[in-house]
Amino acid sequence: MLMFFVTCPKGLEYLLADELKGFGFEPVRNAPAGVWVQGSLESGYRACLWSRLANRVILHLAEVNATSGDMLYEGVSAISWRDHLALEGRFKVAFVGQNDAIRNTQYGAQRVKDAVVDSLRTVEGARPSVDTVAPDLIVSARLHRGILQVGIDLSGDSLHRRGYRTEQGAAPLKENLAAALLIRAGWPELAANGGNFIDPMCGSGTLVIEAALMAMDQAPGLLREQFGFSRWLGHQPDIWAPLLQEATTRAVAGKAANQLSFTGFDQDKSVVATGQRNIERAGLEEFVVLNCRSIEEFDPTQPVSKAGLVLTNPPYGERLSERKALGPLYQSLGEAVKQALPGWRLGVFTGAPEVGHAIGLRSYKQYKLFNGKLPAQLLLFNIDKASETVARERTETGELFPKISHPERAAMLGNRLRKNRKQIGQWARKQGIECYRLYDADMPEYALAIDIYGNRVHVQEYAAPKTIDARVARERLAEALAVIPEALDIEPAQMVCKQRQRQTGTQQYEKHADTSEFFTVQEYGCQLKVNLRDYLDTGLFLDHRPVRRWIQQHADDKRFLNLFCYTGAATVHAAVGGAVSSLSLDMSNTYVNWARENLALNHVPASKHVVRQADCLEWLAAKADPGDRFDLIFMDPPTFSNSAKMEGVLDIQRDHAQLVRQAMARLAPDGLLIFSNNFRRFKLDRALESAFAIEEVSASTIDKDFQRNARIHRCWHIRHGSDFLG
The missing domain is CATH 3.30.2130.30 (VC0802-like)
Incomplete structure (x- = not known):
C-alpha cells in the first residue's frame, strides 16, 4: 500500500x-x-x-x-x-x-x-x-x-486543467469547482433519471461542459496530453495502458447512449464564441448548445417534461460598481425559471448570497465554498409553488439590494475620505502630482489602501486576519465600496478593487487580467503609464515618489543606473532631470517594454537611455569594467524572488550586503548609490558601515500621504569611503 x-x-x-x-x-x-x-x-x-x-x-x-x-x-x-x-x-x-x-x-x-x-x-x-x-x-x-x-x-499540471479550456471569459470558474457544484446540486442523479441541464449565464461554458462530461461518463483527464508520471522512472505503463483504454471505451459508449440536452446562454457574444471553441476542444459540439441571449430572453427551447437542473454562476458584483444591478438580475433569473421550468431544480453559486432572496424562492440548502480565495455559497432551490410562496413575503418588502449593515460606521468612512481628499488632495495639487494615497486603513473596520490616480480610484483590500469571519469581512468591503464613489464623487466604473497581499516569488510580474487599460498620469513634470487592472501593482510605486523627485533634482549631467527598474519611472525622472545617459535593467520583458514606453512618452532619446532585459543578480556578479562607472545608482530589489529567468533565489536580508558591494563596484569615485527595500524587518549589515559612508534617509523619503505608514520602505545613501582609490 x-x-x-x-x-x-x-x-x-x-x-x-x-x-x-x-x-x-x-x-x-x-x-x-x-x-x-x-x-x-x-x-x-x-x-x-x-x-x-x-x-x-x-x-x-x-x-x-x-x-x-x-x-x-x-x-x-x-x-x-x-x-x-x-x-x-x-x-x-x-x-x-x-x-x-x-x-x-x-x-x-x-x-x-x-x-x-x-x-x-x-x-x-x-x-x-x-x-x-x-x-x-x-x-x-x-x-x-x-x-x-x-x-x-503524479499529476503534472493541476488536474482542474482538463485540456479543453485554453481561453476563458471574465471571472472563470475552475473546472473542478464546477464539478463540485454539479455534485452538490445532485446532477449525477438527475442526469441518471433523464434530466436535462441549462446554464442561463454560462460565460465560457465551464459548467455546461462539465455537466456533459459527467453525464456521458467522459474521464476528465482523457484530453490531457501527458501527466506528471509520464517521464517518472517509477512509471508502470502496463498498469496505465489498460486504464486509458477503459476510459476511451467508456467515452465512446457514453456519447453513443446520450439522450440528454446541455444548453448554455450568455448575453456576451465574445464569451459565447470562447465557450463554443471550448466545447469543440472537449469534443462535445454535437451535444452542447450555446446561445447568445440575455436572462430576460430566457427560453429553454427544449422539452422540459422531466425535471432537470439549472445551475449558474452569476456575477458577484465583486468590484461592487455593478452591485446595484445584482438585485434586478437575480430577480429576472427567478422569474425566468419559475415561468419556464416548474418542477426543476435551481442552483446559484454566488459571492453575494445576501441578494439570493431576490430570486423569489426559498433556498432549501446552502453550501459554503470558495471561488479561489473569495468566500461564496451554493444556494439550492426547488422551482415550485411551495418554495415561491415563502420567498414572496420577503421579496414584497422591497429588499432586492444589499443593505449597508452599519450605516453610521459607513458614514464615518465617507467623512474620513472627504476630509483626507481635501487635505491631501490640496497638497498633491500644489506638488504637481496626480497620484497619491488617500487612505491607509485609517479605520480598523475598513482595512483598505485607497489610492488616487488622476480621476480614478484604486482600492486594495488588506487580507483579513483569520480571527475575522469571512462574512463580516465581505460585508465591510461591500459597505466601503458602496460609500467610496459617493464620497469621492466618481462613477463606480472609475473604481478598481483588488486584494492586497504579501508578494512572493514572481507575483509582481504575473498578469491578473487582460484589459490593456493603460492611461497616463503626471508626476513632477514627468508622464508615466499606469494600469490599475491587469497586474498586482499599477506600474508606479507611490511610496517612492520622494526618491524619484530627489533623483530628478540631482541627476543633471550624471550617468544613471537603475537596477530592478520595474517600469522605469525613476529613469524617466533622471532623464527629465538632465542625466546624460542611463542604463535600466529588469528581468521582465513586460516591464522592460513598459519602461521604454515611459521614456518615449517623455521624448527621451533611446540612444542615450538604454533599457535592457537582464537578471540583475547575474549582471552585478559579472566583472565590472573599470571604465564603465555610473555617477548615480538606484537599487530597489524585491524582498524575495525566484524567477525562472534567475539562476538563484534572492533573499534581500541574506543577500543585500553582496548586492551593495557589487553595485558599489559600478559606482564612480564620487558617486552615490540609493539603496532601498520594503522588507519590514530589514536590518542593514553592519559590515557595510565600515566599508562605505552610509546615511539612512528613510524619514526624508516618506511623503505626507504615507506618514501613517512610515515604515513602508527604508532607504540609504551609500558613498565610497575616504580610502577608496577608484
Whole structure:
C-alpha cells in the first residue's frame, strides 16, 4: 500500500474523500485542501485520469525533519532519487509552507533542489537540471511546522486543467469547482433519471461542459496530453495502458447512449464564441448548445417534461460598481425559471448570497465554498409553488439590494475620505502630482489602501486576519465600496478593487487580467503609464515618489543606473532631470517594454537611455569594467524572488550586503548609490558601515500621504569611503 496526498480546492475535502473511495483508495484523514489516502499505484493513476475534484495526486515518499535548512537538506538527500529521476533528467520543486528556520518558499525550494541534485551528482560533475517549464519530474515539498512532506506529483499540471479550456471569459470558474457544484446540486442523479441541464449565464461554458462530461461518463483527464508520471522512472505503463483504454471505451459508449440536452446562454457574444471553441476542444459540439441571449430572453427551447437542473454562476458584483444591478438580475433569473421550468431544480453559486432572496424562492440548502480565495455559497432551490410562496413575503418588502449593515460606521468612512481628499488632495495639487494615497486603513473596520490616480480610484483590500469571519469581512468591503464613489464623487466604473497581499516569488510580474487599460498620469513634470487592472501593482510605486523627485533634482549631467527598474519611472525622472545617459535593467520583458514606453512618452532619446532585459543578480556578479562607472545608482530589489529567468533565489536580508558591494563596484569615485527595500524587518549589515559612508534617509523619503505608514520602505545613501582609490 502506497501513501498519497490528493489536493483539492478548500471546502471540497469530504466530497473528494468519497470520490477517492471509488478509485480503490482507503481514506486515512482529511487535511485542509486535501485528503490523505492509501492505495495502489493503479488507484493513483485512476485518480489522475478520473478525478473531477482533485488538483494534484502526490505520491508520498518521506517525512523529513525541517527544523533547520541543513536538516531539511540532509533528509531530502537521504531519499533514493535514483529510483525516480534519471541523471540527465529535468525536474522542478513545488514548495509550500514556512517556519522560523525556512522563512520563504524560495529558500525552501532551493535547499530541496540542492539536495536532489547533490544526491545524484557524479564524480565527473554530471547532474540533473532544473526545468520549470517541461520537467520530467515534479518534486512536491510541503512544510508544516518542523516536518517536510516530500513526494512525487503524479499529476503534472493541476488536474482542474482538463485540456479543453485554453481561453476563458471574465471571472472563470475552475473546472473542478464546477464539478463540485454539479455534485452538490445532485446532477449525477438527475442526469441518471433523464434530466436535462441549462446554464442561463454560462460565460465560457465551464459548467455546461462539465455537466456533459459527467453525464456521458467522459474521464476528465482523457484530453490531457501527458501527466506528471509520464517521464517518472517509477512509471508502470502496463498498469496505465489498460486504464486509458477503459476510459476511451467508456467515452465512446457514453456519447453513443446520450439522450440528454446541455444548453448554455450568455448575453456576451465574445464569451459565447470562447465557450463554443471550448466545447469543440472537449469534443462535445454535437451535444452542447450555446446561445447568445440575455436572462430576460430566457427560453429553454427544449422539452422540459422531466425535471432537470439549472445551475449558474452569476456575477458577484465583486468590484461592487455593478452591485446595484445584482438585485434586478437575480430577480429576472427567478422569474425566468419559475415561468419556464416548474418542477426543476435551481442552483446559484454566488459571492453575494445576501441578494439570493431576490430570486423569489426559498433556498432549501446552502453550501459554503470558495471561488479561489473569495468566500461564496451554493444556494439550492426547488422551482415550485411551495418554495415561491415563502420567498414572496420577503421579496414584497422591497429588499432586492444589499443593505449597508452599519450605516453610521459607513458614514464615518465617507467623512474620513472627504476630509483626507481635501487635505491631501490640496497638497498633491500644489506638488504637481496626480497620484497619491488617500487612505491607509485609517479605520480598523475598513482595512483598505485607497489610492488616487488622476480621476480614478484604486482600492486594495488588506487580507483579513483569520480571527475575522469571512462574512463580516465581505460585508465591510461591500459597505466601503458602496460609500467610496459617493464620497469621492466618481462613477463606480472609475473604481478598481483588488486584494492586497504579501508578494512572493514572481507575483509582481504575473498578469491578473487582460484589459490593456493603460492611461497616463503626471508626476513632477514627468508622464508615466499606469494600469490599475491587469497586474498586482499599477506600474508606479507611490511610496517612492520622494526618491524619484530627489533623483530628478540631482541627476543633471550624471550617468544613471537603475537596477530592478520595474517600469522605469525613476529613469524617466533622471532623464527629465538632465542625466546624460542611463542604463535600466529588469528581468521582465513586460516591464522592460513598459519602461521604454515611459521614456518615449517623455521624448527621451533611446540612444542615450538604454533599457535592457537582464537578471540583475547575474549582471552585478559579472566583472565590472573599470571604465564603465555610473555617477548615480538606484537599487530597489524585491524582498524575495525566484524567477525562472534567475539562476538563484534572492533573499534581500541574506543577500543585500553582496548586492551593495557589487553595485558599489559600478559606482564612480564620487558617486552615490540609493539603496532601498520594503522588507519590514530589514536590518542593514553592519559590515557595510565600515566599508562605505552610509546615511539612512528613510524619514526624508516618506511623503505626507504615507506618514501613517512610515515604515513602508527604508532607504540609504551609500558613498565610497575616504580610502577608496577608484
